[in-house]
Amino acid sequence: MADALTGRVALVAGATRGAGRAIAVELARAGAFVYATGRSTRSARSEYDRPETIEETGELMRAAGGRSYSDRADRVLRPVA
Numbered sequence: 001m002a003d004a005l006t007g008r009v010a011l012v013a014g015a016t017r018g019a020g021r022a023i024a025v026e027l028a029r030a031g032a033f034v035y036a037t038g039r040s041t042r043s044a045r046s047e048y049d050r051p052e053t054i055e056e057t058g059e060l061m062r063a064a065g066g067r068s069y070s071d072r073a074d075r076v077l078r079p080v081a
Contacts, residue, residue: 006031015070016040017052024057028066036061037073044072 014020016038038054058070
């Protein structure tokens with residue numbers, strides 16, 4: 001299955017931890033180019049201050065043999081004053 005998704009592109013939002021991270025890593029392992037986003041980075045933690053970061057997800061995707069791009073993206077809608 002390592003090449004099942006070669007030539008495909010996947011977008012995974014919420015890939016910093018949990019199921020989103022696991023999905024991103026497995027898509028990369030299957031050969032997809034994975035664009036992964038999340039709120040927590042090494043230099044800017046989310047408001048929950050969890051230890052996982054989107055950079056770590058990128059490292060895990062590459063370690064699984066995949067090609068990827070990981071970046072911070074905050075999709076939470078906040079009230080505008």
